[in-house]
Amino acid sequence: MYKYELKNINLSQMKQLATNLAKIFVAGDVVALNGDLGAGKSTIARFIIQSFLGDETNVPSPTFTLVQTYEAKKFDIWHMDLYRLEEPTQIIELGVEEAFSNSLCLIEWAEKGQGFLPREIMNINIENGDCLNSRNIVFLGDKFKQKKLDKLINGDEKK
Ligand SMILES: Nc1ncnc2c1ncn2[C@@H]1O[C@H](COP(=O)(O)OP(=O)(O)OP(=O)(O)O)[C@@H](O)[C@H]1O
Numbered sequence: 001m002y003k004y005e006l007k008n009i010n011l012s013q014m015k016q017l018a019t020n021l022a023k024i025f026v027a028g029d030v031v032a033l034n035g036d037l038g039a040g041k042s043t044i045a046r047f048i049i050q051s052f053l054g055d056e057t058n059v060p061s062p063t064f065t066l067v068q069t070y071e072a073k074k075f076d077i078w079h080m081d082l083y084r085l086e087e088p089t090q091i092i093e094l095g096v097e098e099a100f101s102n103s104l105c106l107i108e109w110a111e112k113g114q115g116f117l118p119r120e121i122m123n124i125n126i127e128n129g130d131c132l133n134s135r136n137i138v139f140l141g142d143k144f145k146q147k148k149l150d151k152l153i154n155g156d157e158k159k
């Protein structure tokens with residue numbers, strides 16, 4: 001299990017982080033975006049999607065539709081918000097199984113789909129930072145993508 005924490009990230013640093021993350025994502029990656037209402041889950045998802053498709057891409061919050069899909073060059077991106085899911089089995093009806101293997105999945109309120117998510121998942125937890133508009137970002141995962149994430153966060157320095 002790994003844990004990396006970035007403290008007091010402002011909105012433009014969030015965008016930069018999303019751009020860097022977009023470079024390590026491939027088809028079949030599943031990312032849970034965790035945090036309270038207004039934490040910034042949709043915001044980071046929007047920045048990630050725009051890194052693939054351009055800043056002008058409209059990325060609405062999928063709160064009501066549960067899922068919005070995008071076609072990036074190499075794979076589709078599924079942006080999901082499971083807040084309104086009534087029961088976890090409902091995500092199977094959305095067709096997630098195929099998306100979990102072929103698409104990049106960015107999932108808000110992933111805990112609502114518990115039991116139906118793949119085993120290998122990257123958790124990005126967003127919490128309030130020390131000042132207004134700053135956020136602490138915690139990456140948690142079980143080896144999945146650790147090497148790439150380590151390089152992204154710590155650079156190439158030998159520790
Ligand atoms: N450093 C920051 N990182 C992310 N968002 C920030 C930051 N500073 C300010 N914000 C603002 O906080 C708000 C976050 O809203 P957002 O819709 O992304 O939250 P959410 O976690 O998706 O909430 P919900 O659970 O309702 O879906 C946005 O208005 C965004 O501009």
Ligand SMILES: [Mg+2]
Nearest residue numbers: 041042061108
């Ligand atoms: Mg949201």
